[in-house]
Amino acid sequence: MNNNAVIARQVTVRGRVQGVFYRAATQQQARRLGVAGWVRNLPDGRVEAWLEGSDQAVDTLMAWMREGPEQAEVTGLCVCEVTPRSLNDFEVDA
Template sequence: MRRVRLTVTGRVQGVYFRASTEQRARRLGLTGWVRNLPDGSVEVEAQGAEQDVAALIDWCHEGPAYARVDDVDACDIDVTDDRRFEVR
């Protein structure tokens, strides 16, 4: 089990990034959340099997069609007892 916190920068707000991330995470069976930050970036916490978390990180480097991802900063954090994935 792995949990990560991601900060995604670029043109990632107003381009369906949060909803697309939620859809992708749920398809991968991950728990956690995604939210916009005041500086224009998107923050994601995702937890699940190592390979599924890695797949979400890879996807975040591309994002949805209208996004332009400049960088994805990832760090491992402590596992929690989340039950689902949500947009905040």
Template structure:
């Protein structure tokens, strides 16, 4: 199956609650590469690349996040395929 990428913008209480680190752990468990970073406006941006079923699982997890997070919205768009060797946070 061909890898694809999705970009997600997550809103709510998602900074300072270990959201990026938890996303990294989930992504690595699923074999997903890409990155997660904080945005100046308080959102978290995630670029995730991998197999469609794995992306579906991570996308569903993004709506919940770690226990301290309070996600109010997740918007996802498809992106052109990219190559990453790991999932990192920035």
């Protein structure tokens, strides 16, 4: 794959990931890596994220998301390949 190619992945994170600064920490990591997208809480306790960027940046962020911030206890990630939407920033959705 071309290093400049933008990929997108939709990620659902299971575990103790709400109320532990998971979304804010994900936003911070994404912006540091140059990944665009968003992250939000789901009603069932999971967190959902949309990630867009280079293959390497998205993979690096997903590796971080498997651990999350110190207070989180991630039990799994469900990842789907999706079509990029040309997003420019990384937001935390309510």
